Amino acid sequence: MRALTRTCASVLQDLRAQPLRAIVTVVAMLVGVLAVVAVTVAGAVTEGLVIAKSEQEVARETTYSVDLTARGGNSDADAFWDALSARIPTDHVGLAMLESRTIWPEPAAGLDAGTPVTVWVVQGDYRAIRRLPLLDGAWPNAGTSRPPVAAANLAAARLLDDSFTFRERTQGVLAVTGTVADGEPAPNLYIDWDVAHLMFPSPVQRESIRVLVRVDHADPTPVRRAAEAAATSTGWTVQAVERHDQIAGIRDELQLVRTAFLICGGIALLVAALGIVNIGLSTIGQRSRELSIRRAVGARRLDLLLLVLGNALAQAVLAAGAAVAIAWVAVAVVVPRAVPPESALDAPTLPWTTVAVALLAAGSTAVIGSLLPAIRAARIDIAAVLRD
Amino acid sequence: MTATTATLQTLHVDDVHHVVPTVQGDLTLLHGASFTIAAGETAAIMGRSGSGKTTLLSIVGLMLRATRGEVVIAGQPTSRLSDAERARLRNQTLGFVFQGYSLVPHLTAAENVALPLSYGPAVSSAERRAAAQLLEMVGLGHAARRYPRHLSGGEQQRVAIARALVRSPGLLLADEPTGALDVATGEAVLDLLLDVARARGTSVLVVTHDEAVAARTGRRLLIVEGRLSEDQAACAP
Structure with missing residues (x-):
């Protein structure tokens, strides 16, 4: 020394x-x-x-998208979700099902007539899939509160009042509970799947749905197996299981x-x-x-x-x-x-x-x-x- | 050699030869040099340029290995020592005063004096204090923080003397210690060198071509074309 x-x-x-x-x-x-x-x-x-x-x-690392199409007329998205949730490997770190709708807030809310806002109907923990930092308020949870609540992105938050009336196929009222940064310039709202049932008679419009699964490895096989098993029993067909993120x-x-x-x-x-x-x-x-x-x-x-x-x-x-x-x-x-x-x-x-x-x-x-x-x-x- | 003799003989040079290869063949620089320096003795090796006196000092100072023969320092034969062991012996048993400009230019006077303490065995704080006192002893306590470029030639040589003594060596080797100084300064430096060595019981071997310097030592050795002998004329009453 x-x-x-x-x-x-x-x-x-x-x-x-x-x-x-x-x-x-x-x-x-x-x-x-x-x-x-x-x-x-x-x-x-x-x-x-x-x-x-x-x-x-887009999505966090090792996120896979599962695209499904309805097989026949009795395909039930909720049933598929429940079946997939039961089968998905326990090592998954995020699972979400998405459906988008377009609504037109009333001009009284300060918008030009006919300004569309996209509503993302989310089942599961979407923030485990995408990095969506909350700027204020809270992420909308499942519940039966009236009026239904949503989180707005910055573009939507600038356009909309805290509570506003919108037109879709029917008229409704939606309250904004939080602002989320999603990096997108177009106005978006995020709403819980169960809440969407209160707003829209049938959240799933199309004959296809997309589920996002994030796992902690780069092998899609367990995800594919779980999705195929869940789809078979609930009237869906798995079209593709692909890497969704770009990391x-x-x-x-x-x-x-x-x-x-x-x-x-x-x-x-x-x-x-x-x-x-x-x-x-x-x-x-x-x-x-x-x-x-x-x-x-x-x-x-x-x-x-x-x-x-x-x-x-x-x-x-x-x-x-x-x-x-x-x-x-x-x-x-x-x-x-x-x-x-x-x-x-x-x-x-x-x-x-x-x-x-x-x-x-x-x-x-x-x-x-x-x-x-x-x-x-x-x-x-x-x-x-x-x-x- | 008995232990008592070894202690009394600070330096024993026995039949040292040194040969260097040249394009014309081997050139013998030293022909069997032998002499002994006793503890506390002062001696001078005199000779002209090219006579072999620097080669002899290099061998005695363990800077050069003799082709043949033995150099015994403080009872320790040195011919078979490793480079590191020779470095240790130089550090602890020998002190060197060179001919001018021998201080490390970017170290202060005090740091130059303490330079040998940077090598060899660790030193205590008391020994470090002793290094500072040595600078006082050579009259340069006030210049401890000065760099060599701010010291005169005489002052630099006094710092070099202090450095040579900092490990309390048994033998001090001086190579033309006044060669780069004017007469008055040279005499003052030589006085200091011999006085300090005498006071500490240190043997001194001076290599010089200057009669006046050699006359200040107790014994003179003459080297001519690599052959060393006692200067009988100087020894005569």
């Missing part, structure tokens, strides 16, 4: 040896490290944002871009390492007498090796610290502006792995760049101190 402390003290003293060169080395290293950190941070932040947006607008595709595309940029970052690091070799060899040449003196007063070859390596590593820590600080400021300032306010998504923060990536990139550059100078320092001719 004492040896380590003494080596660290020597390394810190040694930073004073060539301050300008130390600064140049740190800057050279910073350029390369910053490139790698930027790729890492931009990749993580972009991934976080794009995926969050996709989860909001995997987004990840693949981002990974491709990230790899390309990482290669550029790696090249920048390599150039930095070559610069450090150049500066290091030149420095060792100029410090040969000093290094001989150190050997004369008792330094081992290993001590000089560690001195040069330690010096480079200390500079690497400075470069990594600067890179992380720049990345932190960039993320804190730039990223919040890139998140649309209406999305209500949290701006991604600097991932903690940035520190590890910066230290790893800077450390490996320092070691690669200073190894040759360190070996040359360790081999310095000690007797030269008497000849010069």
Whole structure:
């Protein structure tokens, strides 16, 4: 421990040896490290944002859509739902059935006559399928309250009063209980399946329904089996079970871009390492007498090796610290502006792995760049101190 | 060699040869040099440039390995020691004063004095305080935080003397210690070197071509074309 402390003290003293060169080395290293950190941070932040947006607008990861068509005239959506709920694998994390209707709020609500609003009739836990942050109020629960309640997206919330009359096939009143951010510009309302029964004589208009199932794995087989079994007993036919979310595709595309940029970052690091070799060899040449003196007063070859390596590593820590600080400021300032306010998504923060990536990139550059100078320092001719 | 003899003999050089290969064939720089320095003794090795005195000092200072022969320092034969063991011996048993500009430029005077403490066994805070006192002893307590570029040549050499003594070595090796100084400063530095060494019981071996410097030591060895001998003329009454 004492040896380590003494080596660290020597390394810190040694930073004073060539301050300008130390600064140049740190800057050279910073350029390369910053490139790698930027790729890492931009990749993580972009991934976080794009995926969050996709989860909001489409579905969370590993969500499957099950499309069904009615077989004959006695197909019952509620019966299918109950049958599927009983059969679905216990490891599912979200299950929802959707049906959309269009209503026309009365002009008295402040709307132009004929402005349509889409009502999403939801069975199950739809917010486990899509990222739908509540901006205020509450998500409409099942119940028999009068008037029926719905959650509005931002576009609908701007248009509608808290309670309004609408026209569909019949006239009704709907109360808005909460505002939800769904990332969509068109006005949407979300209403519970059971509540929809109060509003609409028959919620399911079409001869087809769609169920969304989110599981925690990428194998659709258990979902398909459960859906087919439930469909057979309730008069439906499974048309397709497909991956509904777009996360995997987004990840693949981002990974491709990230790899390309990482290669550029790696090249920048390599150039930095070559610069450090150049500066290091030149420095060792100029410090040969000093290094001989150190050997004369008792330094081992290993001590000089560690001195040069330690010096480079200390500079690497400075470069990594600067890179992380720049990345932190960039993320804190730039990223919040890139998140649309209406999305209500949290701006991604600097991932903690940035520190590890910066230290790893800077450390490996320092070691690669200073190894040759360190070996040359360790081999310095000690007797030269008497000849010069 | 008995233990008592080993203790009394700080340095024993026995039949040291040094040969270097050249394009014209092997060149012998030292022809069987042998001598002993007793504890507390001061001696000078005199010779012209190219006579082999720097090679001999390099071998005695464990900076260069002799082709043949043995150097015994404080009873410890050194010819078979590893590089790390030789570094340890240099650190703890030997002190060096070089010819000018031998301070580490980016370290303060105090840090230069303490430089040998950065290597070898760990030191106590008392030993660190002793390093500071050494700087006082050479009259540079006020310059502890100055860098070498702010010190005169004489002051730098005094710092070098303090550094050479910081591990309390048994033998101090000085290579032309006044070579880069004017006469008056050189004399003052030499006075300091010998006085401090005498006060601490440290043996001193000075390599010089300067008669005046050699005359200040108790014994003179002459080296001519790699052959070492006692300077009988100097020893004569």
